[in-house]
Amino acid sequence: MNTLKKWLIGTLVAGAIIAGSIIPTKQKEEPQKREPIVIEKTINFENPQRTLNESLERLKPENISEIVYDPDFTHSDNYIKNRFVGHSRRLIEGYLDQARIGTEGHVLCVTGIFDDTGNNKKRTVFARKSLLNSQGINCEADLDSALYHENIHAGEERYGYDFGERIIKGEELVSLFKDKKIRTELIALAGEFDAYSSQIERAGKVEIKPSAIHILNATLNAHQTYSILERSISKEILTPLEIRYTETKMTRHKETIETLKRMR
Numbered sequence: 001m002n003t004l005k006k007w008l009i010g011t012l013v014a015g016a017i018i019a020g021s022i023i024p025t026k027q028k029e030e031p032q033k034r035e036p037i038v039i040e041k042t043i044n045f046e047n048p049q050r051t052l053n054e055s056l057e058r059l060k061p062e063n064i065s066e067i068v069y070d071p072d073f074t075h076s077d078n079y080i081k082n083r084f085v086g087h088s089r090r091l092i093e094g095y096l097d098q099a100r101i102g103t104e105g106h107v108l109c110v111t112g113i114f115d116d117t118g119n120n121k122k123r124t125v126f127a128r129k130s131l132l133n134s135q136g137i138n139c140e141a142d143l144d145s146a147l148y149h150e151n152i153h154a155g156e157e158r159y160g161y162d163f164g165e166r167i168i169k170g171e172e173l174v175s176l177f178k179d180k181k182i183r184t185e186l187i188a189l190a191g192e193f194d195a196y197s198s199q200i201e202r203a204g205k206v207e208i209k210p211s212a213i214h215i216l217n218a219t220l221n222a223h224q225t226y227s228i229l230e231r232s233i234s235k236e237i238l239t240p241l242e243i244r245y246t247e248t249k250m251t252r253h254k255e256t257i258e259t260l261k262r263m264r
């Protein structure tokens, strides 16, 4: 087995660990000596907030107002508590729990509040402690790419959810969730497919490329989310609105989908 092939398999396995997915690998014909994967880390997190501010300055994401290093959820919890002043404790705690579940596996996140969807405001991005040790963030270009991913989510929060022929916002969105005409899980899944695909497309265009492992991670996640969406459509388990939402995302990333299909 040549070195390149070995390196690719090594990075694929590492990527799968990051992406939280399992990739079945073929049994090797002969025992191979395992070489450790060396990931060169050039990003400096001595002062995480400063590094984040620099990324915001470089990328200038149109839908993000600030990025806050929030290792213990203090800032994002306060954001939610301030937003729901006067509401019941149960509702607030529900949102706080949801914010924790929703950010699992994400080193950066935008706190999505459905009632506020489409209010035209730029969003705050919160950075988690896991950012500092993430295998997917090795250089400044990786951080910019991850921030770009959040800019996609923030854009949707800012302008509303795109269902093709129309955009759905705030109260209407909440009532559709309540009536089970759309499900949060599907919206989140299609949103991730959109954000990861956008990252891959941006990586193809920018001059300073993200690291190979970062691109691989985004590709595996785009592939995984696409496969689930595609299967859900073919199994006819989606509501008409969910299909429209998913298809709108898929149309946006037609070319990327062709690349993902070739990975099978």
Ligand SMILES: [Zn+2]
Pocket: 106, 149, 153, 191, 192, 195
């Ligand atoms: Zn995301």
